Amino acid sequence: MLSEPLETTRDLDPEDWPAFRARAHAMLDDMIDHVASVREQPVWRRQSYEGRRRFQDPAPRRGTDLTRIHEDFRTRILPHGAGNLHPRFFGWVHGGGTAVGMVAEMLAGALNANLGGRDQAPVDVERQVVRWMADLLGLPSGSSGLFVTGASMANFIAVLVARGWALGPESRTAGLGETGAGLVAYASRAAHNCLARAMDMAGLGSDALRLVQTDVRGRIDVAAAAAMIAADRRIGRRPFMLIGSAGTVDTGAVDDLQALAGIAETEGLHFHVDGACGALGVMSPVLAPKFAGLSRADSVALDFHKWGQVPYDAGFVIVRDPERHTAAFTSPAPYLRREARGLAAGAPWLCDFGPDLSRGFRALKVWFTLRAYGTERLGAMMLQTCALAQRLADRVDCEEELERLAPVELNIVCFRFRGPSSDELNAAIVVELQESGVAAPSTTVIDGRLAIRAAIFNHRTRPEDLDMLADSVLTLGRRLSASMDKS
Numbered sequence: 001m002l003s004e005p006l007e008t009t010r011d012l013d014p015e016d017w018p019a020f021r022a023r024a025h026a027m028l029d030d031m032i033d034h035v036a037s038v039r040e041q042p043v044w045r046r047q048s049y050e051g052r053r054r055f056q057d058p059a060p061r062r063g064t065d066l067t068r069i070h071e072d073f074r075t076r077i078l079p080h081g082a083g084n085l086h087p088r089f090f091g092w093v094h095g096g097g098t099a100v101g102m103v104a105e106m107l108a109g110a111l112n113a114n115l116g117g118r119d120q121a122p123v124d125v126e127r128q129v130v131r132w133m134a135d136l137l138g139l140p141s142g143s144s145g146l147f148v149t150g151a152s153m154a155n156f157i158a159v160l161v162a163r164g165w166a167l168g169p170e171s172r173t174a175g176l177g178e179t180g181a182g183l184v185a186y187a188s189r190a191a192h193n194c195l196a197r198a199m200d201m202a203g204l205g206s207d208a209l210r211l212v213q214t215d216v217r218g219r220i221d222v223a224a225a226a227a228m229i230a231a232d233r234r235i236g237r238r239p240f241m242l243i244g245s246a247g248t249v250d251t252g253a254v255d256d257l258q259a260l261a262g263i264a265e266t267e268g269l270h271f272h273v274d275g276a277c278g279a280l281g282v283m284s285p286v287l288a289p290k291f292a293g294l295s296r297a298d299s300v301a302l303d304f305h306k307w308g309q310v311p312y313d314a315g316f317v318i319v320r321d322p323e324r325h326t327a328a329f330t331s332p333a334p335y336l337r338r339e340a341r342g343l344a345a346g347a348p349w350l351c352d353f354g355p356d357l358s359r360g361f362r363a364l365k366v367w368f369t370l371r372a373y374g375t376e377r378l379g380a381m382m383l384q385t386c387a388l389a390q391r392l393a394d395r396v397d398c399e400e401e402l403e404r405l406a407p408v409e410l411n412i413v414c415f416r417f418r419g420p421s422s423d424e425l426n427a428a429i430v431v432e433l434q435e436s437g438v439a440a441p442s443t444t445v446i447d448g449r450l451a452i453r454a455a456i457f458n459h460r461t462r463p464e465d466l467d468m469l470a471d472s473v474l475t476l477g478r479r480l481s482a483s484m485d486k487s
């Protein structure tokens, strides 16, 4: 028995609920203003030295008033994001988010649900989105799926599923063994590097991802893939996985998924599609034919936080055969017993489909987004970004000082300003554009040449935004090449 009476400390709820409510409403109003006025703001503002230094402050021992913290957020954090809400953010592959997604995040935060498993409605929301996606992608309705951070994790899960399927359940206890050392997978040279990393993290080594050459449109050379598989078999390697890209990160190229599905079938390989960039395009009836064959995949990785405009993060993996899926992850523990009734019911739990046990409610913002807009409108928005990319490509083709470096397959345009020391010049153009706050494309290298890469993933982008990008590249290109000539 305790001799002293227990000294109770206050709980962490607000002492003054009305004051908290007022502050919380002000925060929400602020963020609605921020989203509504994003077009009027610069795309990106570099942090000041002074502002950045404040992040070195030590851990707080005493509490600070919420109003003060909010003010800090408004001045030090809010203006200095990467800028991907902005209609002229064209860098990498970033979604723009929506106001609907924002409020769904707030609701999820308040619910504080842990979606590892158990009998609760949030789990049913995630399962419903999985069924919706199976339907959209043309996979069986019983396919299993899971929300994860992003496509890097989704692709990694797919590699683990394929690996477990190839090696059998013993490998989960005994390790990869000699057979494991012989496993090889295939993807094109244009595939995202997270696939090589996934192979590395799966213990197979990144060299076990064979990179197949691409054709002039940046798509995997299907005949070359078949030849590599045959050659690997001849030297005793064990092909187990074939990976198609539904939208490559550099140029948006879509592999011939039908042909790949055919090879995977005859060769007995797990057919996976990295659809991070493009797979959600199936929502547009115009774009959907590009992805024919997706419905034959054994697994698909995709990202709702890119073309789907759902706030970060919202990666997703779906697997045709739920048994192949759970076989890679289920592991019983006495403190995680599943029951037929009560809160511990509802097996299989979502934690049986991936490495995470505690998981947040990512599904809610996707559920809200899909319901608020419907797949038709989202598909139309994606198609529009493709039309905008075509418009930019046409402009580039018309301007003598500009040159296009890759075909436009979906919504990504790679181009550059012509001239001597072109790599240096175009890198400088991109930095100047970003620092000016006018537009934010990124760069990549196409056939050894540095490209200005404009990826149009933002639903807010309009034709005039692309005119402004092209005009600014021309102005900067002329100015910078003149000054480079002098130096």
Ligand SMILES: *Cc1c(COP(=O)(O)O)cnc(C)c1O
Residues within 6 Å of the ligand: 093, 149, 150, 151, 152, 153, 192, 194, 247, 248, 249, 274, 275, 276, 277, 303, 315
């Ligand atoms: C973005 C992307 C990835 C990685 O996805 P994350 O969500 O950033 O982890 C993988 N593949 C492709 C084609 C991508 O565009």
